Ligand code: HDD
């Protein structure tokens with residue numbers, strides 16, 4: 001593989017990691033916004049405990065993706081920045097509000113009647129929930145925009161049609177898909193980290209979100225065929241099809257495991273599902289970064305810089321992966337326990 | 342407002358906002374590690390309580406730093422797509438490495454903040470060391486990117502395009518060492534004096550317990566040592582600027598006419614139209630000495646540069662005076678404190694404590710002013726001598742709107758954060774406030 005293809009593969013892997021890890025944090029926020037029933041506050045505090053130690057580390061995957069993009073494929077980054085000026089700003093607004101509101105809520109004054117839920121805390125909680133719902137939709141829309149075909153770069157100048165690419169039907173569908181997937185991931189993880197009635201709450205939510213994901217896929221498939229034939233044929237190509245097939249299989253397995261209350265299996269299958277489907281999309285999209293004008297080869301940056309990125313990958317990951325493993329072992333090794341701080 | 346002005350303003354607002362949290366993110370972990378290390382060594386509980394309190398404050402500020410930093414990574418492209426198209430592939434190496442430093446920082450911060458009960462005391466302290474180290478490294482690495490913009494290196498320009506790009510380009514920038522040293526120190530200076538001010542307020546209100554006294558001692562130790570080093574490192578920076586960015590040096594010093602044996606101006610208001618500086622104190626030949634180590638050395642003035650290659654003299658000069666003024670004021674404050682302390686802890690008088698409170702924002706003021714010197718002094722170039730800022734800006738017309746939105750957002754977040762931090766400052770936790778006047782008010 002050429003260096004630029006390798007770096008593109010690494011970038012795709014980082015996108016997958018962001019989806020699998022941070023997607024669940026967004027999903028946690030979604031279930032915070034839609035917390036309901038007699039165990040509403042318990043649901044919320046479980047979510048907060050599950051996210052607390054890890055969300056900042058999970059968030060760094062996004063930064064990694066952006067950095068790889070502007071380092072290895074600078075023209076692609078420039079084109080996206082121009083064409084998606086508005087949605088990117090909205091994404092940033094969502095990211096900033098969500099992160100800030102999450103910690104601000106934790107440190108807001110408690111009211112005497114219901115600890116942990118003073119007026120300030122309630123307000124920040126609402127911001128946190130709303131931002132967690134909106135941001136993944138917008139991120140999904142931006143992802144859809146690179147496949148939609150209406151973001152053109154002609155002679156180095158960015159052109160968009162009357163409908164901005166992020167509002168194309170395919171992009172809207174990807175946005176909805178992203179929302180459902182985040183909700184599904186989070187509910188499955190949370191069911192793993194709880195027991196008793198709370199676990200049942202999250203299992204029910206997982207089943208809802210899972211159903212929504214399946215329904216959306218049924219809707220999206222014809223759309224894909226009509227609106228993005230290149231992606232459709234890419235998904236069916238010998239390159240991507242096996243990966244997609246594994247993803248679909250894993251999706252079915254995770255649904256079955258949830259129904260049978262095999263929670264650990266459900267978690268593993270859900271991770272495989274999201275990873276394979278996203279990777280399948282990336283492979284189907286190859287060699288395009290932005291269809292149809294910007295390719296991995298055409299946008300590749302300076303060879304020296306690409307080599308630098310690849311050379312530093314083994315030592316970097318050598319530090320990063322064991323640290324991540326340690327973090328998750330310490331906090332996710334058993335059911336959630338002690339409350340800190 | 343035109344796009345260029347708005348984009349500059351949005352970049353400046355975002356960077357100035359991020360910088361506050363970046364400095365705290367570099368300084369606070371070191372203070373936590375110092376306090377917790379003292380607890381491990383002495384077993385005195387109040388050190389552990391200090392580390393815990395600082396960890397809570399850091400949890401708040403770090404999150405804001407992380408999200409505002411994310412905004413910056415996007416904004417580099419959103420506001421300066423053409424600059425990034427040119428530069429991303431060259432100085433990106435620094436950001437790629439910084440990514441790993443961010444990961445390590447965020448991972449071990451999670452372990453530190455939430456791991457008090459789950460890790461052994463030693464492992465917990467080591468997690469703090471990892472946070473402090475990687476935070477410092479991420480600062481040093483991002484400054485490599487900025488240093489490359491000041492003093493570009495590691496490539497050749499052929500027909501308007503960069504060729505022969507070295508994989509190590511940002512690390513070859515000749516100002517990287519001086520800038521990272523000076524800016525890392527500045528993070529400790531700013532954090533140290535700010536924290537000292539918080540505890541000085543407490544002591545002025547009569548909370549002169551060991552908790553407050555130790556906090557003040559720790560913060561002032563870090564602040565004073567780094568403040569003393571700052572003029573030395575600033576001198577290295579200035580010599581470097583003299584060598585590589587003569588127009589910036591001339592603007593910093595409001596030096597209009599090329600001459601030998603040039604005096605150093607202290608204060609003063611430069612007038613760009615007439616080339617005169619009013620109300621300045623002149624130290625004969627000092628600029629020649631400081632910049633080149635020779636009292637007769639020639640220093641190039643702004644008249645040597647075409648009008649469209651001169652930075653804004655007024656802003657650069659004033660910001661430089663503010664930074665240096667704050668620097669020496671803080672050194673004075675630090676020395677006064679330790680002079681008063683020679684008779685042992687607890688001897689600080691009310692006047693000194695009030696001075697510590699008054700001085701507590703000066704570190705941050707100097708830090709912001711210093712960055713203004715560096716960034717405004719680089720103008721009109723975004724990559725010095727290679728690419729003009731105006732050529733890097735986005736073609737999108739909505740920047741004034743996003744500038745307004747982000748300014749409002751950051752203002753709101755700043756206010757909310759200040760309120761929450763204020764609430765954290767509730768005095769020593771009960772049970773640790775042994776010592777004089779150990780009562781605490783919350
Ligand atoms: C607490 C903060 C602080 C303090 C007390 C000082 N500085 Fe500073 N200075 C900075 C914080 C800073 C900074 C914000 O960190 C800068 C911006 C870029 C950089 O590398 O550091 C800076 C830049 C900067 C530059 C420009 C470097 C460049 O553009 O490459 C010079 C020449 C100095 N400083 C010199 C000094 C001197 C002679 C000081 C004497 C006391 C001083 N600084 C105190």
Ligand code: HEM
Nearest residue numbers: 349352353356357360483484487712716717720722723730
């Ligand atoms: C590594 C760090 C940094 C990078 C990569 C960076 C990058 C940039 C870029 C791309 C611009 C716009 C182009 C231009 O106006 O020249 C800019 C401008 C500016 N930056 Fe920085 N910057 C960094 C650090 C900082 C910091 C920490 C501050 C201040 C707190 C700062 C203050 C400014 C200001 C005031 C401007 C506007 C200058 C003007 O237009 O007159 N910068 N910076």
Ligand code: HEM
Nearest residue numbers: 063362363366367403406407410411413414443447480483
């Ligand atoms: C001299 C200037 C800068 C210094 C010293 C600095 C330092 C830091 C530090 C210490 C953090 C850790 C978070 C925190 O403490 O709150 C941080 C976060 C971050 N910074 Fe900066 N920064 C600078 C400029 C920039 C610029 C110009 C960018 C982007 C282009 C940037 C991008 C980021 C990002 C993405 C994060 C989040 C990392 C995370 O999630 O842990 N920073 N920065």
